[in-house]
Amino acid sequence: MFRKTLALGWALALAACAIWLALRLPKASLESSIFALLPERAGDAAVRSASQALRAEAEKRFLILFADQDPERATRAAEAYAARLKTSKAVAEAICAIPPAGAGRMLDFFSPHRYRLLSAQDRAALRQDGGALKDMIQRGLYLPPGVSGGLGFAQDPFGVFGRWLASKGSAAGGLTLQDGHLIAMVDGKTAVAVLGVLGPRGRGMEAQSALAADFAAAAEAARKAGPVEIIRSGFVFHELVAARQANREMTSIGSVSAVLLLILMLAVFRGIRPTLLGFLPVAVGCLAATAVLLLAWSGKVHLIAMVFGSTIVGVAEDYGMLFIAGLYEEGPWDPAKRMAEVGRSIFLGMLTSVAGYVALFFVPIPGLRQIGVFSIAGLVASWISVALWYPWLSKGLKPVGPASRRAAASLAARWPKVSRGYLAAATLALLAAISLWGCLRLSVDDDVRLLYAQDPVLKKEQDRASAVLKMPGTGRFFLVKGADRESILASEEKLLDTLAQADPAGNGILGVTSFVPSAARQSADLESLRKALAGGAAAGLARELETPELAARMTTALDGGSQPLALDAWLADPVSLPFRQLWRDSASVIPLPADLALSAQALRALAGAIGPGVILVDQLQDVTDTLAFLRRHLVWVLAVGAGLVALALIPMLRLRTPAAIAPAALGVAAGLGALGLSGLPLNLFALLALALILGMGIDYGIFIQESRRHRASALVAINLGALTNMIAFGMLAFSTTPALQAFGLVLGAGLGVAWLTAPCFSPSEGNPHAS
Template identity: 30%
Template structure:
């Protein structure tokens, strides 16, 4: 007794359409409130280690992410300096910039800095010790001051001598300039080669606020252009990288989406020859895209531009479902029935056959794709997790719309191209090629052997910048300009972590003697520290305690000035200032606000609730025989300082980025293997046949191996996204292998199936393949992998598929079943078809 034929929803069609419309409305509501981002912080780890945390914070909100380096070139040195000075004067009044440094200070800034330094000189000067104010210490200081007065610089010092005979202001100038600065020409910073005037600008906005960074950069350019100097302005730095990357991502996503859409629409119009069918076939895609964006928005709070770019590939796979439905359920031999009821009955019968014969295979293919994408959702990198969630939600919704919505909207007659002739020719080619499948397998082995023998590069790319949208030219230009101002190497730094700012400053002071010894041994060329600009409370109190009371100091001064030109009475102002400093409130960050010292502290301190980091950037050794920093030696030296409350860590940002990328790669491999295991488990559960499982997996494995070898021969080392792309080949290609390993009948012969798979494959290649044209490594990797992989998966599935005999159900031949009803025994569930196919091999 035959099983009942599957039925269309019938009276439940209205319910399905209503639910679909409500679902789309809800998705649109979510999408309308979605925030779209383009900063690459989404591809940074959620739980970084200590070194990676510093890198992540610097990339997001640290001073490195807010610093612009500008260079004025062209003209004469004086013209460049004048342009730099004029530009700096204008930008210092702009609220977008926290600091503008070019070797000159405006008078108001100079006055603020001078007044602060002079008032707190005894709390800031590291020379203030008890010995410094003994009679011998005062004699030595007075003698140094007298020597300086006799020098060419003495004229500038003379007004301060009576109030600062110990030279604390000059000493502070040396301390604050210990980091060095570019040479000065005509009052402005000049590059070391003398060909540019240099500027450093720090924005108020955080590095993750790309809109604000873009506006600040535009303000810089506009202000420079308004000078009409005829010179050229170069700008580099992390903010420019972020702004340029966002513009590139937007451009690439728009460009690739348009190219992909045009190609897919062209393919579908060729197949359907019907605008109505084209519109219907895109409904699952649009529904899936909306669902994907909404799911990511709800799960992550924002949607990254890379996710949208990757979403264009969803078009290539999601549209496959409608292609299978329309081509496989179409019947070019039955058109023009005179009565609508007859046309409706014919359409419904064909749809029932497709639901019974093909939908289980389509559903299993969709589930294998979901297994592949689901591995990404467990990634510790939010960007990859977004890709997984987007794809899963999109594919599920696209498949559901194809199964329950499109049948309700399908016209009574499918007025589209008869694909059976094309499919028949393709089937004959494939059947002929199957006779030489061993030659194809041998060619695959030769291809792989050539890749092993002649691969010109390492198989794996272990550099994080392999994923960066910043061009090598832009990175080289940035490095060259930084070298021109002797900026600290952004790669190396010591990081002092403590619960409070003051504790972090104490830790920085504790590290200073060791760093000084490393400078003396030429292990490093120098370092920056926020403690230069803001000593810890303990250091300030120690210096206050070293200051003698006025009566004692007066007596010591009287003895120290004997035999010198100094008059003890003329130094009463000095004695009064020292006595005031003994009771002066300690200097804190609030006092530094609006001064150059405050800028220095802000640039080298990152504080959040419960933790403060003091950053001590290290300079490379300079001079003859200069070399790289001996990272192991510096790390070992600083490790011995961790017996203080503050924790001192040596950070190699490049090492941290390499470590992070290594984590990326290991995680990608693990997730890909997990996805593959899920796919194998699903297929094994559904097929219940080892032979059937091998016939499905074999072509996919061959396609993956061929793609890896092809990339190797092309000189492309695998990044982690190539690894994920290999998993997607399996996920996408499983649809083809499943269809080629099912039994065919006269209702859905191999030719029609081949035609539908060929069209579906073209749309998939159009969706994924265009990504290979992208200038973004993140997207290009998918195109280079999945594009050719999808083609190979199709043809390998065709070549390695068994030869089929068309089922001729006895009941149908005997006339016991209506022509429009499917035979019960031929329902192509994966569980029933694959063993039959295995017996026919």
């Protein structure tokens, strides 16, 4: 028999899926990086590459401050922490003590090129007046030892190298080297820094919890050394917290929903088999959807997509529920007859839901597309399972007892109906009015940060660290491109000079030219020194310092530090290690500090004045803009989708189409109204909840409209499905992620209204069946 073969084939396919998943899933990298949710910047490959590199760099590094009144205790704590952290497999480096050789490296590397490197002040002074050199040297000589830079007259007779090195002091980001430790002051306490770099690691759940455990153990080791304050800063801490939360929420939402479903089903059907048949579509759907997702994204699956996706696939329980609810019908249980009765409803319900989620495909956010794929694959697989298996699987079930049947029938009979009187209609009108009032109070917020929950403790620590360390802000940077290296470096120099003039915070901004100036600037700097020397500085100094041979010696010294410095040499040397992300695929990258007061507009104008190769990239703002853009468009996508669903329903339901759609429409209005009344902002995610309400609300409408002769069982199915779904989705309102909260609230309110109002639109008993 053909259907039997199909059912068997489907079972074999799913078994294969399960085996494949069992082998593949442990190796899959579950993405929990918030950035991975976001769309890649389209178009510009250089921008994309720079964004990724900066992001990867930022995600890799972390810094922890150990602050205490007693510097000794802070140092002990930092050392204990670093020592423990070094044992972690996922941590490549945890640096507390700076080796002396490392600190002297910069001096050794730049020394042969030292007279091609001038600090901005020396450059300005020398360009203005060649005679300034004599003064500069003389003043330097009379300074107390060390203050001028401490290289000494023999090594650096002009003093310019010492000043150039000193002008790179801000590269240390507010940290000072002291006794081999990096030190900062935090509220009068001495804070010792531990710098960390993460190594290559698995993104999977296990790797993450192992890393989290390592961090916790290190903190414990530090606390043993003394009750110091620990200030963490770094992407990895946010990531670990977010992953833990998502994991916890997924588990709690999933298990609570499963337990409730079990209790409800057992209570309603009084048997294990019908209960299992209620679960089965969801289980099969999740299994198939996970496999499809892993295949489609070759193992790089986002955790949030799984959370959302599995919740959405929970809708599939409606299909099994409607079928099994036939046990509440009069007469003996006949699976084939039941399928004939409700097969069309189930198919229509699946079709309309899928139509709703297809819209997600057109949203160019990887995380959302994954949700879309997961949901559609899951729903289709659930429907196939119900359609193919249930006529066999449900053979021999016993109908519920006459008392239960009577209770269900009486509930169906007593449910208020619009067609039966004005009271129900008036109530619905009032509900609609309240919803509309709430809609009028809706506010909109597309801030991408709503996408992830910020742990308040962590955020406070991060803010404190940022204030002390002057770390570059997240995601805002200039990209400088050009025909060749020299022109890129020249443009970058212009940009850095302009930034330093335009904003007090612009002084500390670093680019590759902070270390390797353009060839033109290097020659010009050397030339201005040479000119000043020949122009009388050397002779004047020799005379004043009563050392005649000084003039010749200074010229020789100049030649000793005049080798051109090439970008490649710097990039190849360990001295550039902390700064290599500033040069990316033949383009220069300039991260901007968070305290830069210049607006994006001012920055763009500034870049435009230098040349077309200078581009401002603002990742967070770009994504927020994209979300706003998508939200505006998704409203239309939803409206069009709803229209198409209605059009598809008309040939099937004819005049009853408005009644099938009304619950969904009321639900959408109620969801939006609840959001407006709660004060939570409308964003893309709230709209996605609306898409769900639309899909499910129409399911309920269809089930009711198609159930003229078996209204009681349809109502049982709807009650059960809506209740469990509402509890599962309502749980999202308790999520710590603001976006999920809004999602949960909209769904809870909207689905509740769609569910309770759907039976009010029951066609009256007396009319002949339309189909």
